[in-house]
Amino acid sequence: MDGSAQSDSPYSAIYAVVSQIPPGRVCTYGRVAALAGLPGQARLVGYALHALLHHSVVPWWRVINRAGRISNVYAADEQRARLQAEGVVVDDNYLIDLARFLWEGDEA
DNA sequence: TGTGTGACAAGCC
């Protein structure tokens, strides 16, 4: 990932990790943060992904919270639709089965 | 320059 994914932003590492999430899979903020070199700083991931809404070049919709639920209050409906389009089963309450679609970033 | 908030996580009750 040298010149890909807007390296002009301080969240380039986060963008890279999110971009590595395979289709039909989801990842938690904490997991992405750890893979990006920011263990525990899950909030930064959420903040970075928020900025992506203005650029939309990274599968931000594949990132959900630890409870397996979509915390996005800005585009929860859109995110759910995108995940379902990817083959991810999203509950009517924006809840996702982590036991089946959780991507730990180590397997695959 | 300092305070407050945020698409969260982990711990405790």
Next chain:
DNA sequence: AGGCTTGCCACAC
């Protein structure tokens, strides 16, 4: 099982 509290870092006012 669910709900409350604390800690983390970056950004807006």
